[in-house]
Structure formats: C-alpha cells, structure tokens
Amino acid sequence: MRLAVIAGDGIGPEVVAEGLKVLREVAPDVEPTHYDLGAMRWQRTGELLPDPVVEELRGHDAILLGAIGDPSVPPGILERGLLLRLRFELDHHVNLRPARLFDGVASPLADPGTIDMLCVREGTEGPYVGNGGVLRRDTPQEVATEVSLNTAFGVERVVRYAFERAVARPRRHLTLIHKTNVLTHAGGLWSRTVEEISAEFPEVTVAYQHVDAASMFFITDPGRYDVIVTDNLFGDIITDIAAAVTGGIGLAASGNLDASGTNPGMFEPVHGSAPDIAGQGVADPTATVLSIGLLLEHLGRTEQARKVNAAVAFDLSTRAPQGPVRTSEVGDRLAALASG
Amino acid sequence: MRLAVIAGDGIGPEVVAEGLKVLREVAPDVEPTHYDLGAMRWQRTGELLPDPVVEELRGHDAILLGAIGDPSVPPGILERGLLLRLRFELDHHVNLRPARLFDGVASPLADPGTIDMLCVREGTEGPYVGNGGVLRRDTPQEVATEVSLNTAFGVERVVRYAFERAVARPRRHLTLIHKTNVLTHAGGLWSRTVEEISAEFPEVTVAYQHVDAASMFFITDPGRYDVIVTDNLFGDIITDIAAAVTGGIGLAASGNLDASGTNPGMFEPVHGSAPDIAGQGVADPTATVLSIGLLLEHLGRTEQARKVNAAVAFDLSTRAPQGPVRTSEVGDRLAALASG
Numbered sequence: 181m182r183l184a185v186i187a188g189d190g191i192g193p194e195v196v197a198e199g200l201k202v203l204r205e206v207a208p209d210v211e212p213t214h215y216d217l218g219a220m221r222w223q224r225t226g227e228l229l230p231d232p233v234v235e236e237l238r239g240h241d242a243i244l245l246g247a248i249g250d251p252s253v254p255p256g257i258l259e260r261g262l263l264l265r266l267r268f269e270l271d272h273h274v275n276l277r278p279a280r281l282f283d284g285v286a287s288p289l290a291d292p293g294t295i296d297m298l299c300v301r302e303g304t305e306g307p308y309v310g311n312g313g314v315l316r317r318d319t320p321q322e323v324a325t326e327v328s329l330n331t332a333f334g335v336e337r338v339v340r341y342a343f344e345r346a347v348a349r350p351r352r353h354l355t356l357i358h359k360t361n362v363l364t365h366a367g368g369l370w371s372r373t374v375e376e377i378s379a380e381f382p383e384v385t386v387a388y389q390h391v392d393a394a395s396m397f398f399i400t401d402p403g404r405y406d407v408i409v410t411d412n413l414f415g416d417i418i419t420d421i422a423a424a425v426t427g428g429i430g431l432a433a434s435g436n437l438d439a440s441g442t443n444p445g446m447f448e449p450v451h452g453s454a455p456d457i458a459g460q461g462v463a464d465p466t467a468t469v470l471s472i473g474l475l476l477e478h479l480g481r482t483e484q485a486r487k488v489n490a491a492v493a494f495d496l497s498t499r500a501p502q503g504p505v506r507t508s509e510v511g512d513r514l515a516a517l518a519s520g
Numbered sequence: 521m522r523l524a525v526i527a528g529d530g531i532g533p534e535v536v537a538e539g540l541k542v543l544r545e546v547a548p549d550v551e552p553t554h555y556d557l558g559a560m561r562w563q564r565t566g567e568l569l570p571d572p573v574v575e576e577l578r579g580h581d582a583i584l585l586g587a588i589g590d591p592s593v594p595p596g597i598l599e600r601g602l603l604l605r606l607r608f609e610l611d612h613h614v615n616l617r618p619a620r621l622f623d624g625v626a627s628p629l630a631d632p633g634t635i636d637m638l639c640v641r642e643g644t645e646g647p648y649v650g651n652g653g654v655l656r657r658d659t660p661q662e663v664a665t666e667v668s669l670n671t672a673f674g675v676e677r678v679v680r681y682a683f684e685r686a687v688a689r690p691r692r693h694l695t696l697i698h699k700t701n702v703l704t705h706a707g708g709l710w711s712r713t714v715e716e717i718s719a720e721f722p723e724v725t726v727a728y729q730h731v732d733a734a735s736m737f738f739i740t741d742p743g744r745y746d747v748i749v750t751d752n753l754f755g756d757i758i759t760d761i762a763a764a765v766t767g768g769i770g771l772a773a774s775g776n777l778d779a780s781g782t783n784p785g786m787f788e789p790v791h792g793s794a795p796d797i798a799g800q801g802v803a804d805p806t807a808t809v810l811s812i813g814l815l816l817e818h819l820g821r822t823e824q825a826r827k828v829n830a831a832v833a834f835d836l837s838t839r840a841p842q843g844p845v846r847t848s849e850v851g852d853r854l855a856a857l858a859s860g
C-alpha cells in the first residue's frame with residue numbers, strides 16, 4: 181500500500197505518528213511517503229501545493245493527513261490553497277463523516293441514546309466552488325456574491341454513493357438534508373435526484389429534512405438517522421453538530437473520496453492543528469486512527485478496518501472518563517489491540 | 521396600538537388567542553385587526569398575500585403571526601409566497617431570535633449552564649434572495665445555481681443593529697458567525713463591516729467564529745455567547761440550534777424588524793402550524809407570548825414587555841416539568857401573572 185502522508189502542522193505530526201503505528205500493525209505492507217506541506221512550508225517557501233506534488237499524490241493508494249493550520253498564517257490561505265485545492269484536484273466528491281457514539285464516551289446530551297450515523301457530504305460543488313465576487317469594494321455600494329453551483333453530474337454521483345452505503349447497513353435508511361423551501365433551484369435538483377435514484381434502491385427508505393429542522397433533531401433525537409446525504413456547506417455544519425453530540429471533533433474521522441476510484445482518497449481527523457497543545461504529547465490520536473479505519477475500508481481491506489475500529493471501540497469503553505490523554509500511550513494501546 | 525393579526529393555520533389561531541389574552545392585560549389600548557392568510561385562504565381562493573393586504577399591513581404598529589402551513593399545500597408555496605414575501609415587502613432586515621434557558625426548563629444538554637443569547641439574523645439578503653436558476657432541467661447536463669447577494673447597505677444596517685443591542689446588554693459581547701475561509705467574497709464584506717462599526721462601539725468586545733465551529737460551541741459551551749450577528753442562512757440554522765438547547769422551538773420567539781422603523785415589525789413563534797395537534801387545545805402558547813414581549817420591547821413599551829417576560833419566566837419556573845399543557849390554561853395563567 182503506497183500511502184502519502186501529510187502530517188502537517190501543530191499536533192498533526194503527533195497524531196499521524198500514532199496512526200501509522202496502528203496501521204503498520206494491521207497492514208504491514210504499508211509504504212509511507214512523507215510530504216512536507218502546511219503552514220511551515222508556506223512560511224519557508226511561499227508554496228502551498230506545488231503541481232508536481234499533486235501529480236505525485238495521485239500515484240498513491242491513499243493519503244493520510246494530520247492537520248493543517250497555524251495562527252501565523254492569515255485565515256483562508258491554507259484552507260483554500262491546500263485543503264480545498266486537494267479536494268478539487270483529486271475530485272473528492274464524497275466527504276464521508278461517520279458519527280457514532282462509542283460506549284464509554286461522554287456526550288454533551290443528557291440522553292443521547294444510540295447514535296450511529298454516516299454523513300455523506302458532497303465535496304466539490306455547492307457554495308464551495310469559489311464562484312462569486314465583489315463589486316465596488318469598500319464603498320457604501322459594495323455588493324458581494326457567492327454562487328452555489330450544483331450539477332446533475334455532481335449531485336447524482338454523491339447521492340448514488342449514499343444509497344450504496346445505506347443499502348449495505350442494517351437500517352437501510354437515507355435522509356436528504358437541504359433547504360428546498362428556500363433554495364428552490366439547487367434544492368429541486370437534489371430532491372429530484374434522490375427520488376430518481378431511490379427507484380434503484382427499493383430496500384432503502386428515504387426521508388427529507390430542512391437543514392434547520394435537522395440541526396435541531398441532531399440534538400434532540402440523533403438516533404433517528406442512519407445515512408445522510410447533503411450538500412457541501414450544509415454538510416460542513418451538520419457534521420460538526422454530529423461530531424459534537426458524539427463526543428467532539430477529538431473523535432471525529434473523515435474521508436475525502438473519489439468514488440470512481442480514479443484518485444486516491446484522503447483521510448484525516450476532523451480536528452485542527454491545535455497549536456495550543458502542540459508538542460506536549462497530549463493530543464488524542466483516536467480520530468486519526470478512526471480515519472485509518474475509513475481508509476482501510478475504502479481500500480476494501482475490510483478485516484483490517486474491522487480490527488482498527490474494534491481496537492478503538494474497546495479502548496474507549498475502558499478509558500478513564502475524561503482522564504488525561506498521552507498521545508503515544510493511546511497509540512501503543514490501540515496498536516496492541518489492533519494486532520491482537 | 522394598531523395590531524395586525526395573522527393567526528394562520530393549525531395551532532396558529534389557538535396560540536394567538538392566548539397571546540392576545542396576555543397582550544390585552546398589559547396593553548389595554550391594543551386594537552387588533554385580523555387577516556385571513558395562510559393555507560386555508562390559498563386553498564379557497566388561490567391567494568397568498570394580495571397587494572392591498574400588504575399595504576394595509578403597513579398601516580399598523582406591529583403584526584402578530586401565529587403559524588403558517590398545512591400538509592395539503594405543496595412545500596415552498598406558503599414559505600415563499602407569504603412568509604418570505606412579507607419579510608422582503610416589509611424590509612424586515614433584522615430577524616431577532618433570543619435564546620434563553622429559563623429556570624425550570626429542561627435542556628437536552630447534560631450541563632447547559634446559563635444560556636442567554638440574542639441572535640440577530642439578517643433577513644433580506646444572502647442566499648434567501650431567490651436569485652439563481654436551473655439550466656437543462658431533467659437532463660444529465662442540468663446545472664442549478666443559487667446566488668447569495670450581500671450588500672454593504674444590507675450588512676451595515678443589521679450589524680449596526682446588533683452592536684446597538686450588544687452595547688445595551690451587561691456583557692457587551694458580539695460574535696460574528698460566517699464562513700469567511702470559504703465564502704471569501706461575502707465573508708470579507710461581513711468581516712470588514714463588523715470591524716468598521718466596532719470602532720463606533722469601543723465598549724463592545726467582538727469575536728468571530730466559523731459557522732461550523734459555532735454550531736459545535738452552541739452545544740458544548742452555549743454560555744459563551746451574548747449577541748450574535750450572522751447572515752440569513754447561517755442564522756436560520758444556528759437559531760434553531762440555539763432553540764434546541766434552550767428547550768425547543770416550543771419556547772422560541774422571534775421578531776422580524778425593519779430597524780429604520782418605516783415598516784411595522786412582525787412577531788411570531790418559531791414553531792410551525794403543528795397540524796398533528798391542531799384543534800386539541802394542547803399547543804403551548806408560550807413562544808407566542810414571548811414574541812409579544814419582543815413586540816412590546818420593539819415599540820418602546822419597556823415596562824409592558826418586562827411584565828410579559830416576567831410572567832413567562834415565573835410560570836416556567838413553577839410548571840410541572842414536561843407535564844401536559846392546556847393552551848388556554850397557560851394563557852390564563854400568563855395573563856393573570858402579567859396583569860399582577
């Protein structure tokens with residue numbers, strides 16, 4: 181397995197080191213190549229994501245990313261020049277974000293119940309395309325626009341992926357989240373696409389919710405969801421709500437996939453570079469390890485993925501609640517559990 | 521006080537009746553005029569909001585709305601033809617949504633702490649303008665767009681209103697919520713506007729958060745917020761999260777204001793018409809009564825508003841937790857408390 185590793189900034193290298201420890205245990209054939217990208221490289225060289233690096237990344241089976249970001253870099257530069265650019269260059273139209281409340285994990289909800297949902301967020305369209313502009317900047321007549329672009333091609337492929345995931349899960353339920361009563365043009369395309377593709381998946385029951393209502397139900401009744409499919413911006417918001425109610429982004433894993441298989445997927449913890457705790461060995465690598473679970477699953481290495489996920493589930497169920505975390509100890513434990 | 525009343529559909533008339541009961545108690549000069557608008561009128565006559573009605577509404581001091589909506593009406597018709605049209609016609613650029621966790625109210629959060637925030641959502645711009653379209657509908661080449669329009673004029677006035685509210689509150693704190701790292705055009709306008717106007721309000725401390733991060737903090741640490749200002753669509757989502765953590769939309773009040781005072785404000789509970797419980801006398805009128813508190817406050821009737829809000833606070837603190845609600849009993853209690 182040729183694995184490109186972008187450890188990145190802050191706690192990125194720390195959590196990635198533990199992730200690789202666990203990965204090596206279950207997939208001894210992993211061959212990591214490290215890429216130096218992120219805030220430090222940009223500070224040193226002004227480079228964000230050189231074109232030859234993009235080409236090299238394409239030659240791998242998968243990409244593991246730690247975290248990108250540093251307070252010294254003006255906001256937006258790394259997000260757009262590196263993170264979003266990777267999503268667009270590698271056609272990562274599926275942004276996969278499971279949210280499961282593991283046994284032993286404290287939820288901020290008083291009565292969370294069982295939470296086990298899989299959010300399928302579109303990754304290359306919607307309001308993220310960077311289309312829009314500013315007219316008469318810095319005058320009282322300024323106008324700023326943002327255009328959400330949605331195509332049948334783009335919506336169809338992510339909706340199809342979501343149905344494929346839903347049909348393979350026990351509950352076989354899919355919820356479309358949008359705001360069709362206000363965003364009628366894009367909402368219509370999304371609704372019609374879900375309706376059309378649902379005909380190919382008669383076993384899957386389908387529901388629709390407006391994003392505002394869903395944001396409430398994620399808090400009052402998260403157990404009702406199984407698979408969710410939604411646009412890029414709504415997905416950005418609701419997956420963070422889902423992460424919050426299942427114990428926080430410290431445990432949230434994600435995968436950025438080209439479902440056609442043409443480009444390698446990129447797997448990363450949802451949390452950021454956390455510069456405040458970087459270098460102290462106290463970052464929790466669990467989200468990175470869960471992202472490796474997604475990586476293995478996407479590569480069809482089902483049994484290896486199962487081992488990694490089972491290790492995390494067992495470890496979380498036996499961890500001292502809210503106790504302090506030592507990054508390398510968690511990694512050691514998870515590696516031992518996964519190999520066992 | 522010339523009050524236009526749009527009781528609307530489902531539980532709308534029931535909660536409005538109790539709201540008026542309370543209002544009459546504190547403001548005996550109220551002169552209500554009832555307008556028959558909503559699903560039933562549309563079914564009967566095909567009319568949503570006739571132009572002469574809009575003109576008549578303008579002649580009032582305020583508008584009280586119950587709820588609009590019925591399953592028999594295709595989604596979007598009433599929202600766009602009535603609710604959103606009213607916002608645009610009456611230039612309701614401030615959508616005011618307080619979220620306070622009252623004593624005695626159960627939050628879905630295990631440890632909610634003190635929550636007392638005031639969300640100031642923009643109401644006439646952003647992705648709500650209805651700008652966009654569909655090309656090659658129902659073909660594999662379909663493209664659907666939604667354009668978010670943001671103007672210096674529109675952003676400035678809502679941001680200024682938010683600062684004015686923030687400076688009058690004990691904590692004097694204002695948080696801008698946007699997604700400036702992705703929506704750079706609109707985000708830039710919002711950020712620069714907040715920065716500029718903050719110079720006029722040196723007593724107000726200002727914070728910024730991306731909408732995804734804020735959606736998490738609304739769940740894990742809602743007590744950190746005082747006044748919030750945000751765009752139309754982000755405001756739609758985050759105010760529902762705020763409502764969820766403070767006991768649900770059953771208690772959420774809102775005001776749609778033209779801060780210039782040219783047009784009357786419209787005040788309404790955030791909940792919908794709840795056709796499943798309509799006609800049974802079990803809808804909770806509390807959100808309507810709190811909306812009347814906002815109405816009185818907006819008209820400068822501070823003492824009357826205080827009485828209404830105090831009545832609600834006292835009633836909630838002494839209500840049987842999660843007990844059944846009788847609409848008219850709650851109204852009677854609140855009316856008695858408010859008059860006392």
Ligand SMILES: CC(C)[C@H](C(=O)O)[C@@H](O)C(=O)O
Nearest residue numbers: 259260263264416701702732
């Ligand atoms: C960093 C940012 C551009 C990104 C996004 O908005 O998609 C992040 O919030 C995420 O969810 O991965």
Ligand SMILES: CC(C)[C@H](C(=O)O)[C@@H](O)C(=O)O
Nearest residue numbers: 361362392599600603604756
């Ligand atoms: C009914 C709908 C158009 C409306 C909105 O999206 O603004 C509602 O959700 C609200 O928040 O008042």
